[in-house]
Amino acid sequence: MPLTNPWLSDPMPADQLPQQRLDERILNLLSSQNMCVLATAGSEGPLATPVRYYSLDFAVMFTAAPRSPKMRNIAADARVSVGVFAPLVGLASSRGAQLFGEARMLPPGHPERDHYWDAFRWENEHAERGRSLAEPLSDTLVVIEPNRIVYTEHWLRREGFAARQFWQRPPLSKPSEETAN
Template sequence: MPVTNPWLAGPSPEKRLDRERLSERILNLLSCQNMCVLATTGPGGPLATPVRYYHLDFTVMFTAAPRSPKMRNIAADPRVSVGIFAPLVGQASSRGAQVFGRARVLSPGEASHEEHWEAFRWQSDHVERSLSLDEPPGGPLVVVAAERIVYTEHWLRRDGYAPRQFWRADRVGDDAGT
């Protein structure tokens, strides 16, 4: 029987991408998607919430209602995981990232808020909701700077690379780092 992607058969390669190529692939994924699943932990256990995000380099950003369950959970424990993935049509198209970091809630007026707010595209949401483009939202901005990322892309197997790659913020001088 003919096989569409014979390179998917057999054991996975273990070769690692260099940091520059891995970073490029991760940034491409972050730029091509706009929805993620935010995982937090609260008194009732884990909570996984779909949110629309924007990114600035390896920092994922979103807004949320201050009294929402995810914001209560972040206030209690800022450690979060963010799952971002491309649509799956088969094993060869499997591509996604698990971003691990600490959520910071930035209020308007904070220096970091303005730096990140410039990259946040709130205007599309205002257009959808018939709100004025003269008045940006005034609520908090949540930013998650990636501390580590587990990146999965099965297409990498075609070129002899492991489908699961590991990126760490503290390993700037290394290759991809494992």
């Protein structure tokens, strides 16, 4: 039987993408999808919840009812994992990412909220709920800025790269002595 994608056969390549190419692929995935699975942990154990999200750079964000199980879990333990994936047709089309970080709840008036809010398409949710588009959503915004991402794309094997790629948030640069004085 002929192989439709011979490059999917073993041995699997192990090379990592250059950082700029990996960044671009992750950003493309995050901006081309709008559903994720949010994993939290609470007193009753793990919880995986489908969530509609919006993205800004590597951050994903959503709103939720304050008393929902996911919000209770985040309040108790902000460590979360988020799974984002593209529709799967076969192994060659397998593409997704696992984001790991801490969820931050930004209520209205929080000083960091405006930075993210401009990318949050609240009008969609207002229209779905029959709310006025003249008044922005006042729900708490949940933002996850990942510390690390595991990105998987089997198509990369065709180019000689590993299907699984690892992204780490760059460390914050320390001010040099010249700028501090």
